[in-house]
Amino acid sequence: VMVWLRRCTHYLFIVVVAVNSTLLTINAGDYIFYTDWAWTSFVVFSISQTLMLTVGACYYLTFTGVPGTATYYALIMTVYTWIAKGAWFALGYPYDFIVTPVWLPSAMLLDLAYWATKKNKHSLILFGGVLVGMSLPLFNMVNLITVADPLETAFKYPRPTLPPYMTPIEPQVGKFYNSPVALGRGAGAVLACTFAALGCKLTTWTYRWMAA
Numbered sequence: 152v153m154v155w156l157r158r159c160t161h162y163l164f165i166v167v168v169a170v171n172s173t174l175l176t177i178n179a180g181d182y183i184f185y186t187d188w189a190w191t192s193f194v195v196f197s198i199s200q201t202l203m204l205t206v207g208a209c210y211y212l213t214f215t216g217v218p219g220t221a222t223y224y225a226l227i228m229t230v231y232t233w234i235a236k237g238a239w240f241a242l243g244y245p246y247d248f249i250v251t252p253v254w255l256p257s258a259m260l261l262d263l264a265y266w267a268t269k270k271n272k273h274s275l276i277l278f279g280g281v282l283v284g285m286s287l288p289l290f291n292m293v294n295l296i297t298v299a300d301p302l303e304t305a306f307k308y309p310r311p312t313l314p315p316y317m318t319p320i321e322p323q324v325g326k327f328y329n330s331p332v333a334l335g336r337g338a339g340a341v342l343a344c345t346f347a348a349l350g351c352k353l354t355t356w357t358y359r360w361m362a363a
Contacts, residue, residue, distance in 0.1 A: 159163065160357055161214055168207040169227045190331040197288040197335035202256050202346045204228065205283050208261050209275060209350025214357065218266035224257035253290040257283045260348075272351050280344030288335030 184206070207228070208221035229252045260282040268274035 157316070157358070160360075164353065164357065165207075165211060165224075165227075169212060169224065169231060193291070193331045194288075194335045194338070196199070198339050198342060199293045199333075200254065200291065201257075201287045201335075201339040201343050202286065203272050203348040204257060205280060205343045206350040206353070208258050209279070209347045210353040212261065212265055212275065213272060213351045213354040216270060218262045220266070221258040221261040222255060225252070225254035228254050236336050253287065253294045256290055257287045260286055276344055276347040276351060280347035281340045283347075284339030284343035285336045285339065288339055292332050315323070322327070 204225060207223045211224040212218070212221045235353070261279040264279035264282060265271075265275045
């Protein structure tokens with residue numbers, strides 16, 4: 152019975168964490184839409200994605216103990232986001248905003264850190280956290296480069312269903328220091344280690360709660 156309860160709890164946690172990750176990263180490719188604060192939004196979104204991916208992937212990874220499950224978790228986040236964005240498209244949201252799977256390569260680095268150190272949890276937290284924090288803003292900039300400019304899209308293909316708050320505005324100059332990628336990577340590398348530790352701790356808490 153305990154094994155069954157543990158498994159149910161595990162799957163419930165995965166759904167909850169993955170759904171919340173998706174909700175927090177749903178605008179991951181849309182920072183360019185916030186024309187006044189494009190770079191600031193990029194940094195904030197990069198950090199939020201880094202942390203949500205790290206906590207969920209580390210939880211999944213340490214719960215199963217199988218290298219590769221972090222990448223699988225990132226795939227769950229990606230598919231959830233695609234589904235949500237598809238729903239937005241049906242409501243008149245420009246489809247060019249679709250997110251490219253920026254989480255997958257970073258999650259692969261988590262798996263690699265876990266596998267290469269023979270499932271050492273502390274190495275996963277330190278090395279894996281730094282790797283995700285340093286890599287995701289970089290992949291996120293590739294994402295930014297590959298998505299179509301939403302202002303251009305909105306003007307070229309006006310939709311009557313576009314809600315008022317998404318009406319394009321004239322872009323202003325608003326930059327966050329000189330390098331949003333460097334800023335995102337620096338902050339992400341520090342914070343991701345903390346969230347990696349939290350993800351690992353979730354596994355401990357889950358087991359202890361079920362064993363009580």
